[in-house]
Amino acid sequence: MSIQTVDHFFNPSSKEFIHDPVPTLEKLCAEYPVSRFDAWQAWLITGHANIIKCLLDTRLSTDFNLWEYAPPKKPLEEMDAFEKLMNNNLFFLDRKNHLRLRKLALPAFSPRIMEQMKERFSVLVKERFDEIGSPNSFNFAAEIAEIVPTQAIASLVGIPRDKFPIFDSLAYGVVRGINPMLTPEERKEAIKGVPEGLALLNELIDERRANPGDDFLSTLILAEDQGSKLSNLEMCALVGAVLGAGSDTAVDLHSYLIKNLLQHPDQFELLKADPGLVQGAISETLRYESSGKTGLARYASEDLEINGNHVKKGQMVQLITSTAGMDSSIYNDPRKFDIQRDHDKSISFGQGPHYCIGVTLVRSQTEVMLKELFKRFPDLTLGSEIVYDYNHHNARRMDVMTVNTNLD
Numbered sequence: 001m002s003i004q005t006v007d008h009f010f011n012p013s014s015k016e017f018i019h020d021p022v023p024t025l026e027k028l029c030a031e032y033p034v035s036r037f038d039a040w041q042a043w044l045i046t047g048h049a050n051i052i053k054c055l056l057d058t059r060l061s062t063d064f065n066l067w068e069y070a071p072p073k074k075p076l077e078e079m080d081a082f083e084k085l086m087n088n089n090l091f092f093l094d095r096k097n098h099l100r101l102r103k104l105a106l107p108a109f110s111p112r113i114m115e116q117m118k119e120r121f122s123v124l125v126k127e128r129f130d131e132i133g134s135p136n137s138f139n140f141a142a143e144i145a146e147i148v149p150t151q152a153i154a155s156l157v158g159i160p161r162d163k164f165p166i167f168d169s170l171a172y173g174v175v176r177g178i179n180p181m182l183t184p185e186e187r188k189e190a191i192k193g194v195p196e197g198l199a200l201l202n203e204l205i206d207e208r209r210a211n212p213g214d215d216f217l218s219t220l221i222l223a224e225d226q227g228s229k230l231s232n233l234e235m236c237a238l239v240g241a242v243l244g245a246g247s248d249t250a251v252d253l254h255s256y257l258i259k260n261l262l263q264h265p266d267q268f269e270l271l272k273a274d275p276g277l278v279q280g281a282i283s284e285t286l287r288y289e290s291s292g293k294t295g296l297a298r299y300a301s302e303d304l305e306i307n308g309n310h311v312k313k314g315q316m317v318q319l320i321t322s323t324a325g326m327d328s329s330i331y332n333d334p335r336k337f338d339i340q341r342d343h344d345k346s347i348s349f350g351q352g353p354h355y356c357i358g359v360t361l362v363r364s365q366t367e368v369m370l371k372e373l374f375k376r377f378p379d380l381t382l383g384s385e386i387v388y389d390y391n392h393h394n395a396r397r398m399d400v401m402t403v404n405t406n407l408d
């Protein structure tokens with residue numbers, strides 16, 4: 001069987017793709033279920049059913065160290081603070097350690113803690129809008145989307161308000177430091193805030209150990225599984241994983257949700273008439289305007305076949321989840337933005353052993369933001385300027401998205 005390749009038309013860094021990925025995603029989904037993409041030295045898997053099959057296949061691991069081109073693992077004593085953090089990151093652990101850490105972390109995302117968080121988000125979001133005030137227009141991407149998600153995680157972790165800037169630098173380091181395209185100097189610059197951020201986290205963990213409450217960190221400290229507990233480094237790495245997985249993704253969700261609602265006034269009217277549709281609007285945004293340029297990476301732990309293609313041990317497989325949203329065998333008229341769709345089959349938050357643990361948090365945080373935005377600016381319209389960050393390593397990030405408040 002001959003192997004299909006996609007390098008001749010797939011370029012997720014191109015301006016064309018960043019502005020409108022849909023035609024490419026549709027083509028990938030319809031014509032290239034399994035292909036090679038030499039630019040990433042990876043297999044690409046597309047379409048809803050194929051991706052789910054791979055997400056559930058235990059021979060496909062998230063453990064980066066299995067990759068045929070992974071650099072040799074350094075001994076622990078030679079790792080810097082950032083490398084130690086990544087070495088314990090949920091995404092890069094082997095199966096056994098991942099399972100243990102995930103089990104210990106889950107109680108910290110319980111409905112009780114998520115309910116506590118909703119009130120805190122509400123305070124933070126109100127403060128942010130108070131700072132913005134009542135301008136004629138403002139840059140939603142920079143003034144809300146870039147700020148609110150990291151603040152939400154800071155508040156989940158229990159970072160005091162005056163220490164948010166230190167936490168921001170940690171978040172920046174964790175999100176940008178993993179970009180494999182950085183030069184050593186750029187990487188050093190990106191992660192320079194990591195040691196101070198970790199010192200702050202360790203201080204907080206020690207405080208909570210002495211004085212446990214019923215918050216996120218205390219729950220992690222008290223969590224126990226068959227005599228096993230989380231170490232300080234594992235807790236820091238978990239916060240790192242939450243920042244890596246939950247800040248950047250939520251930035252784009254905030255921007256694209258508002259962009260889509262303002263570009264589809266009929267859907268916006270539906271939402272105003274029935275605020276209960278807000279979660280549908282969030283799911284539909286993730287389906288219709290998936291912001292990622294890459295997919296979910298997996299590494300073959302042994303030789304295997306995917307749809308008749310021979311994948312060798314150590315090869316990388318990229319699951320292009322954004323194509324699942326354009327799969328016409330699952331979604332009727334996929335090009336239509338429809339907040340009333342059924343999203344039961346959505347895989348925007350993954351599926352299987354790595355299913356997103358922040359899903360309730362991000363849904364509630366986004367809902368709080370959306371309600372406050374339209375309470376303050378009920379006649380909001382999209383402004384004339386959208387500027388993309390063409391150099392963002394893995395997202396179709398908007399740096400500028402102006403909105404007009406139409407207050408007078």
Ligand code: HEM
Nearest residue numbers: 090242245246249250253296348349350354356357358362
């Ligand atoms: C729109 C926002 C978000 C999207 C679209 C999203 C999506 C995902 C997806 C697709 C996965 C599975 C990754 C894989 O299988 O390789 C995942 C995992 C994860 N997510 Fe989210 N996520 C979001 C927000 C968040 C937030 C806010 C948090 C934390 C507060 C979070 C924490 C995590 C963690 C820790 C994992 C790894 C779980 C594991 O490996 O067991 N995510 N997310």
